[in-house]
Amino acid sequence: MSVMIALAGDARIGTDDRGLNYGEGVFETLRIHAGKPLWWGAHWQRLVRGAAVLGIETPQADAVRAACAPLLAQPGDGVLKLLLTGGAGGRGYAPPVQAQPQLLISRHALPPSWPVAGGRVRWSQLRLGIQPALAGIKHCNRLEQILARRECNDPDIHESLLCDALGAPTCAIAGNLFVLRKGVWLTPLIDRAGVAGICRQWLLSQGIAREQRLEIADVEQADAIFLCNAVRGILPVRALGAQQIAIPPELQALTQRLAQAEPAFARTGDSENG
Amino acid sequence: MSVMIALAGDARIGTDDRGLNYGEGVFETLRIHAGKPLWWGAHWQRLVRGAAVLGIETPQADAVRAACAPLLAQPGDGVLKLLLTGGAGGRGYAPPVQAQPQLLISRHALPPSWPVAGGRVRWSQLRLGIQPALAGIKHCNRLEQILARRECNDPDIHESLLCDALGAPTCAIAGNLFVLRKGVWLTPLIDRAGVAGICRQWLLSQGIAREQRLEIADVEQADAIFLCNAVRGILPVRALGAQQIAIPPELQALTQRLAQAEPAFARTGDSENG
Secondary structure (H helix, E strand, C coil), X not given: CCCEEEEHHHXXXXXXXXXXXXXXXXXXXXXXXXCEECXXXXXXXXXXXXXXXXXXXXXXXHHHHHHHHHHHCCCCCEEEEEEEECCECCCCCCCCCCCCCEEEEXXXXXXXXXXXXXXXXXXXXXXXXXXXXXXXXXXXXXXXXXXXXXXXXXXXXXXXXXXXXXXXXEEECCEEEEEEECCEEEEECCCCCCXXXXXXXXXXXXXXXXXXXXXXXXXXXXXXXXXXXXXXXXXXXXXXXXXXXXXXXXXXXXXXXXXXXXXXXXXXXXXXXX | CCCEEEEHXXXXXXXXXXXXXXXXXXXXXXXXXXXXXXXXXXXHHHHHHHHXXXXXXXXXXXXXXXXXXXXXXXXXCEEEEEEEECCECCCCCCCCCCCXXXXXXXXXXXCCCCCCCCEEEEXXXXXXXXCCCCCECCECCCHHHHHHHHHCCCCCCCEEEEXXXXXCEEEECCEEEEEEECCEEEEECCCCCCECCHHHHHHHHCCCEEEECCCHHHHHCCCEEEEEXXXXXXXXXXXXXXXXXXXXHHHHHHHHHHHHXXXXXXXXXXXXXX
């Protein structure tokens, strides 16, 4: 059967949906700017890659893009979410023989803005389970992120850094991690846990950073730290726990470079980015 | 807000349900026999324990039990499923301030019967990620089980055995694991991965078996192996890959002991158990 595509507001979800029962699905959250979804191609490719890992059929990209049009036409910046689930299925882990996956499309407000002077982060006590079969894709099994978010209930802390079960720094709760070490930007390998983010992918494609297995000391002794994701761009870090972190010219230059390539991330001081 | 309780057939699931988006929920599958749900108390306690880990409010047990009544009144044996999700929530991992969790109740047919002469199992290539924060509870992040099930597409193989990321045998895809070693029944610790099953709990409560970290050799050199779950009871194993496994009198005695305590698991040769 073909994939059902629906705007979330119109959709009726069955109680036997495999997304609801098992988190069997993948999703993307795209920045909407000037009526367009940013990095559409990269997001779509990751969704297709993730769906293939889970064995979920994907719809035609053109049909999805067309269905998004009314949401993109709304004024201002926002977030476009695509959620592809396995669809209706019987009880039990084995996928149904005749599955009808469904793709739900919705628009959301931008998240709160990141402090212009840089955010404060801390280490999460929770460690990410190591699962190479799922690492990199943006699947819907997100209890680890929810637990890590609940763990961090200090309103002065903007994000948490997560290590994997073997103690390697891997990512933030909702973003990737970059550290400046000896003049080189490094970002953790996403081969054991974490999501291979689209802003991270853009930075790697620009030759700006290198993937590497990190140790905690690489983060704690970094000359600069930033997080990034596809909705909010580059998020400078000015404190890790009690430790102050500089925001050096190299990081300011990187932020400007992204803003020049993608004006959505220009800090114009307006209400959406301020 | 209080928890919404609904029969699955009548329920309308919002597209922003946190179960659908993140697998934020817990579930139970209970055996229905003679119009009653088996081991109700133990299932309910596990659901409450899991909900507490995820920070989801639970409804009153009495109200849930009352809502199940029409499903229990249907003739024959079956499966009662309780699915408690975080309910509606905004985009993002942080739980909404005012969450309204929902509990969905549904009835399903029994799964196919396990071979009377014992089933064939194999080792899964997929290893379970280690996550002590989620081990034991029956949460809705089940992509590992789905991948393991997809991996095993040989119809002559009835189940797969899973090791955790450190190589310790942990469970089957939909059941717990017991092995007979030197006259003692052993079952893996469920402190790093896996679900602490209700039939397993019954067996431990009877003083029949001991929890222990197992190695692969403990399974491959076992004098007997069985799986178990709350819907199907004890499931003897007669082959592990190419290796034949005996079903000794100790295992037959155990199966009889369970059947005497819980007649749902008596093999009467009827269509439900045959």
